[in-house]
Amino acid sequence: MELIDGKKVSDTVKQEITQKVTEIINNGGKRPHLAAILVGNDGGSITYVNHKVKACEQIGFTSTLQKYEDTVSEEELLAKIAEFNANNDIDGFIVQLPLPKHINEQKIIEAIDPTKDVDGFHPVNVGKMVIGLPCFKSATPAGIIKLLSFYNIETSGKKCVVIGRSNIVGKPMSVLLSQKGYPGDCTVTVCHSRTQNLAEECAQADIVIAALGSPEFVTKDMVKNGAVVIDVGTTRVPSDKTKSGWKLKGDVKFDEVSPKCSYITPVPGGVGPMTIVSLLQNTLDAAANK
């Protein structure tokens, strides 16, 4: 069993991006600039955004963090998005989700200029991804693809089961893995809450992508010997062993599943770190495409 070290891969990619930023600056170019809009005081959202800002500093990007109280109006957010769209110094920006209920999330997403939509959530980018055109790919699926290729994991003709059909992970993951080329050419099955015999489906898979958000859902009887298991779950569960009072749990029961795997991602330290570097990579691409 080999552990897929997301921290190591993300550090490698960050070094590559840092190198490219240095080249851009040495050639008289502009520092790539990622902006983020954060609404409210959700602990998870604040942590994610802070990680993103910190990562920008590490690799030499400019970053802007625009915070709002959760009472902010939709109009105010849309005005800020219009401002970021028009601001030539900003190469890409994100609006950290989820947003308060009084704000139409989809309207916010669609207000972002697709050429600056480095989260890859705009319908244009989702559509281009499905069609197989150049686009900003959603960060988590793009990160998983990078992990598979970094470890030279064979995908062509492999049976892949994606558990979960969310717009930000399950659906794009299934599309990317079934597309022509590497990493891709998998025979992909998407499983979800209505799937019958999910354990049986899963047990046939060469590659399992667990992205349902249910801690320790995938058990050893659901995984065949030698499978590659990618755990996208990051549920906060109470813990008396951490200062914060919680810890992250994946969708896979790691202790019992990992001995059966050829490769497996841990939680934390697997897919998580890749999500941020995909966002940075998208921002670098956005800057290059201008």
Added chain:
Amino acid sequence: MELIDGKKVSDTVKQEITQKVTEIINNGGKRPHLAAILVGNDGGSITYVNHKVKACEQIGFTSTLQKYEDTVSEEELLAKIAEFNANNDIDGFIVQLPLPKHINEQKIIEAIDPTKDVDGFHPVNVGKMVIGLPCFKSATPAGIIKLLSFYNIETSGKKCVVIGRSNIVGKPMSVLLSQKGYPGDCTVTVCHSRTQNLAEECAQADIVIAALGSPEFVTKDMVKNGAVVIDVGTTRVPSDKTKSGWKLKGDVKFDEVSPKCSYITPVPGGVGPMTIVSLLQNTLDAAANK
């Protein structure tokens, strides 16, 4: 075994649309208007476009057919698209594919105003379809969805195998059938040229969507008893029994497969007629959304 009669369903839908057009006119509204751009002299393309124009006449739509020689420049086509985009009388329009090699097909598709893109090929519509937002769905997948619901075929929790991963059928079909709700909630597997054990995968399916374009590919050993088989194939094969010298062949070996099925679509007369009515339905929706 029940034959899914695409002709009958399409006639029913056409009658419903005709009724709605009459209501629109009686209420002082404008006749829905579908325009088509046809380039070159490909026999198949001419036939398809003529069918579309004829269907418009049948149901009371206005139609416009703009023909070009296959020497037309990309600029000329783009200018016509801009004109159609700006023409308030035209509710929806299509550019019949394929286009000659000197024209960038994707550029043409993306030039169409997404609100008039009744073929549902624009990335915005593809993306919205994947996200589950209101959009113009690609005509063939939308037609298949309509067939399943017309015959009240159960889909929730069913195992569905889609053979083929094309942008206009395989991919959207897999997305629509795995989405929440009816017809949907299937456990969908996408099979393609790189799939190992395709016959075995297929033989496990409650619903088979054959969309690979290979005549009589699906044989009886690949289909389980009681399966629903939807045949999207329409390959022209030589025939000495028709005046034209060819006939349409599906992807399914109908004679031997049909006795095993609970439902099956014939070729011709199954999915084919539905494609055009989906286009008409999209045009009606485009007119209503203005």
